[in-house]
Amino acid sequence: MTTTGAIAEEGARGAPMGPWWWARRRGLVLDVVLALASALECVLEGISFAHDVGMPAVLGGLIGAPAGASLVLRRRWPVAVVLVSIATTPAEMGFLLGIVGLYTLAASEVPRRIIVVLAGASLAGTLVVAIARFHQDTAEDGYHPGLWAMITFSVVMALGLTAPPVLLGLYVGARRRLVESLRERADGLERELSLLADRAEERAVWARNEERTRIAREMHDVVAHRVSLMVVHAAALQAVALKDPEKASRNAGLVGDMGRQALTELREMLGVLRTAPEGAGRGAGGPASSAVQSERLAAVAVAASARVRVPSGGDGAEHGDGAEHGDGGPCLEGLEDLVGQSRAAGMAVELSVSGDGRSYAPDVEQTAYRVVQEALTNVHKHAPGAKALVRLAHRGAEVALQVENGPSAGDAGAGPGLPSGGNGLVGMRERVGALGGVFVCGPTDAGGFRVSAVIPDRR
Known part of the structure; x- marks a missing residue:
């Protein structure tokens, strides 16, 4: 026979476990006390019954003691306890045993039909014994109340001893199951909330990593392109400073303009980073390292401007970052200026535009601009001349880009050394892939390099 629901519930609460089938020690103490009280009652009533039927009193006590003590098994075998109480009903013993046994049976996980059958049997046995006892007592007193009065009194007495413990047990069992169901639901909700919190933390970490990567790409594009052109112009300035002062002056002006433009863009990005919580981004590549790069570029721009004055009306102002959207990002209209910067640095570059020109989503145009910018920077680095x-x-519904260069020309590879971190192609691929586009790059048969990108319009 299965244990009661109380045992499962008490064990689930994590209380100190008792011996055998008791979930807690206080349950053991309660059952032992009830069993002793029931055994004492059954012994006294057994002696009285033995005296009435002419049996030895010791025999009645020996029968009543184990019958009453069986109440200690009520949590483990509630059906057996009720059967014992029904069996001792004709001897008019075990009232406490019957009441507690019926309550435990009704509150347990025993099938409902078994509870109904045993409760009905206990009610019938109690009713028969009540009728017989009532008839015997009234006959001894010479009082004859009538059959219906006797039956009514016996029914009330039988129901009073049977119905309350059964109903109370059913209520306690239902309440226990409801509480257990609510506890399981609460545990389930707690697990779901914990899972949602973990997922939210994962999404937050992913978002921080994505933002960190995006900022790194923007800074790479700004620093790599501007500084690469500045190095090229500085090398040209050094080469022609004595031979052609006018050309040296133009190159110095270009270096200063590019340094100021890079400084402006870096300051804009640093302004965004400073809005983050204090202490964020203190590692490599964060605001601290960006500030160092900004200071270095400022020093380069000031030194270049101070060394040679730019003639008024020079073309240094013509090599800005091109037209921009309202949000401050570069767009496709600035490709002509971007190509002009490379031409001014000595690169033979040609721009070819096909199709009807139109505007695209800001992030699409900015990505296209950055792809061309990084591709031209790589030409300066890896294929000078x-x-x-x-x-x-x-x-x-899309814009297609291709930047192709031939092999280095003659001794041009001996030009200024431009370091490479190997992140340019990775950044271009990430940018294009984030917009659902296709990015392809690789060497050409002629010994050059080709970068191609197709970006869908997101407008």
């Missing part, structure tokens, strides 16, 4: 061709194609 090479010819480059920039193709821009406007299509119905």
Whole structure:
């Protein structure tokens, strides 16, 4: 026979476990006390019953003691306890045993039909014994109340001894199951909330990593392109400073303009980073390292401007970052200026545009601009003196880009050394992939390099 629901519930609460089938020690103490009281009652009533039927009193006590003590098994075998109480009903013993046994049976996980059958049997046995006892007592007193009065009194007495413990047990059992169900639901909700919190933390970490990567890409594009051109112009300035002062002056002006433009963009990004919580981004590549780069660029720009004065009306102002959207980001209209910067640095570069020009979503135009910018920067770094061709194609729902360069020309590879961190192609691929586009790059058969990108319009 199964244990009661009380045992399962008390064990689930994590209380100190008792011996055998008791969930807690105080349950053991309660059952032992009830069993002793029931055994004492059954012994006294057994002696009285033995005296009435002419049996030895010791025999009645020996029968009553184990019958009453069986109450200690009520949590483990409630059906057996009720059967014992029904069996001792004719001897008019075990009232406490019957009441507690019926309550435990009704509150347990025993099937409902078994509870109904045993409760009905206990009610019938109590009713028969009550009728017989009532008839015997009234006959001894010479009082004859009538059959219906006797039956009514016996029914009330039988119901009073049977119905309350059964109903109370059913209520306690239902309440226990409800509480257990609510506890399980609360545990389930707690697990779900914990899972949601973990997922939210994972999403927050992912978002921080994505933002960190995006900022790193922007800073790489700004620093790599501007500084690469500044190094090229500085090398040209050094080479022609004595031979052609006018050209040296223009190159110095370009270096200063590019340094100021890079400084402005870095300051804008640093302004965004400073809005983050204090202490964020203190590692490598964070605001601290960006500030160092900003100071270095400022020093370069000031030194270049101070060394040679830019003639008024010079073309240094013509090589800005091109047209921008209302949000301050570069756009496709600035490709001509971007190509002009590379031309001014000595690169033979051609821009080819096909299709009807139109505007795209700001992030699409900015990504296209950055792809061309990084591709031209790589030409300066890895193929100095090479010819480059920039193709821009406007299509119905996308924009296509291609930057192709030939091999380095003659001794041009001996130009200024430009360090490379190997992140340019990775950044371009990430930018294009984030917008659902396609990015392809690789060497050409002629010994050059080709970068191609197709970006869908998100407007």
